Amino acid sequence: MASVRPLVLELIRHTSSGLPEDVLDALARARDREEPGSRAYSTFERMIQNVEAAREASAPICQDTGTLIFYVDYGPDYSPHQLERDIVGAVRDATKKAYLRPNAVDSITGENSGDNVGVGSPYIHFHPRRTKGLRIRLMMKGGGCENVGAQYSLPDTSIGAGRDLDGVRRCIIDAVQKAQGYGCAPGTIGVGVGGDRVTSYMESKEQLFRRIDDKNPDPTLAALEEELTESLQQLGIGPMGFGGKTTVLGVKIGARHRVPASFFVSVSYMCWAYRRGELEIKGDKVYLSGRRMIPAEPRRRTAASTTAARTAKKAAARATKKSARVGSSTKKSKGAAANKAKGTAAAKKAKSTAAAKKAAAKSATKKSTAAKKGAAKTRLKAAPIPSRRASATKLPVL
Numbered sequence: 001m002a003s004v005r006p007l008v009l010e011l012i013r014h015t016s017s018g019l020p021e022d023v024l025d026a027l028a029r030a031r032d033r034e035e036p037g038s039r040a041y042s043t044f045e046r047m048i049q050n051v052e053a054a055r056e057a058s059a060p061i062c063q064d065t066g067t068l069i070f071y072v073d074y075g076p077d078y079s080p081h082q083l084e085r086d087i088v089g090a091v092r093d094a095t096k097k098a099y100l101r102p103n104a105v106d107s108i109t110g111e112n113s114g115d116n117v118g119v120g121s122p123y124i125h126f127h128p129r130r131t132k133g134l135r136i137r138l139m140m141k142g143g144g145c146e147n148v149g150a151q152y153s154l155p156d157t158s159i160g161a162g163r164d165l166d167g168v169r170r171c172i173i174d175a176v177q178k179a180q181g182y183g184c185a186p187g188t189i190g191v192g193v194g195g196d197r198v199t200s201y202m203e204s205k206e207q208l209f210r211r212i213d214d215k216n217p218d219p220t221l222a223a224l225e226e227e228l229t230e231s232l233q234q235l236g237i238g239p240m241g242f243g244g245k246t247t248v249l250g251v252k253i254g255a256r257h258r259v260p261a262s263f264f265v266s267v268s269y270m271c272w273a274y275r276r277g278e279l280e281i282k283g284d285k286v287y288l289s290g291r292r293m294i295p296a297e298p299r300r301r302t303a304a305s306t307t308a309a310r311t312a313k314k315a316a317a318r319a320t321k322k323s324a325r326v327g328s329s330t331k332k333s334k335g336a337a338a339n340k341a342k343g344t345a346a347a348k349k350a351k352s353t354a355a356a357k358k359a360a361a362k363s364a365t366k367k368s369t370a371a372k373k374g375a376a377k378t379r380l381k382a383a384p385i386p387s388r389r390a391s392a393t394k395l396p397v398l
């Protein structure tokens with residue numbers, strides 16, 4: 001089995017520096033529902049622009065790159081031990097390249113591991129399957145939105161929730177209402193009904209791997225999802241809690257069997273920075289979030305900017321050298337003039353040297369400014385701001 005470490009690194013880069021198409025579309029639709037010029041409209045607009053600029057620069061869309069949650073479905077042609085090594089290695093590589101912020105903190109000592117690797121970090125869930133091939137899904141779950149997640153044990157008299165669908169509905173509304181803007185709204189709400197405390201929360205997170213525009217295969221849950229997506233907007237919390245017509249992008253509900261004594265409802269809140277990506281290997285074909293990956297092309301732009309920077313550096317060095325030479329020759333002339341302490345010729349020479357010095361210094365300044373301008377131009381060229389939708393549909397390359 002060949003190492004998938006570089007492919008997982010690319011999955012992390014891609015996931016950290018952008019949003020899936022369905023999420024971007026949902027944000028754009030939410031923006032278009034708002035009044036242009038309103039706070040809600042410009043907040044959505046900034047979110048979208050932020051994602052596009054981050055995609056172009058391969059930089060994280062948010063400073064919190066979150067908890068890394070990997071779901072790995074592997075066929076008989078893959079070894080889970082090797083996959084774990086590759087994923088952990090790729091996480092370390094991604095942290096070095098600043099695709100990820102160092103986010104793994106020892107809960108007892110408070111020490112940051114510095115590479116996102118620690119006890120239980122990253123989280124990797126393995127699922128063996130009979131067919132060959134590999135699918136790795138990645139979710140990056142921000143801390144702020146994780147903090148506003150909630151678990152309810154029904155019945156819960158404080159919100160009037162019994163052990164039925166209406167009780168589930170009340171739990172979801174209560175969680176979103178309490179979150180206000182703190183989870184970086186608009187949120188997408190993953191819900192796990194049933195299970196035990198752990199698996200109920202797991203179910204709620206797994207729901208967040210679904211597309212925003214999909215439909216629940218269970219008609220009862222599909223109807224509840226639709227109804228809640230509609231009614232939660234009435235809370236008016238809006239993007240980042242600034243008020244507006246969109247408080248949630250969607251609600252996704254899954255249910256598990258439970259023991260008769262327990263009825264848990266777990267709510268996981270995903271912020272607007274809804275980062276999820278998928279790597280799939282089928283035979284010799286590799287897909288990143290549904291798009292075929294193509295081999296890397298020579299990075300001409302990078303090479304060109306490197307050459308330009310080198311040229312600028314050389315020009316600056318030459319200018320400094322010349323200026324130094326002129327300075328030293330001036331010194332000599334001045335000494336000669338002092339020793340001889342006479343003659344118009346010497347005075348003339350000194351005068352002409354001073355003029356030469358002035359001219360050379362002027363030329364040096366000119367060249368060094370030109371060199372600096374060249375360098376600045378190079379930097380700008382390396383990170384152009386793209387047109388809005390183009391960046392979101394760009395094919396990923398290794």
Ligand code: SF4
Nearest residue numbers: 062142144145184271
């Ligand atoms: S909750 Fe999401 S958007 Fe807000 S800071 Fe955390 S990762 Fe970023």
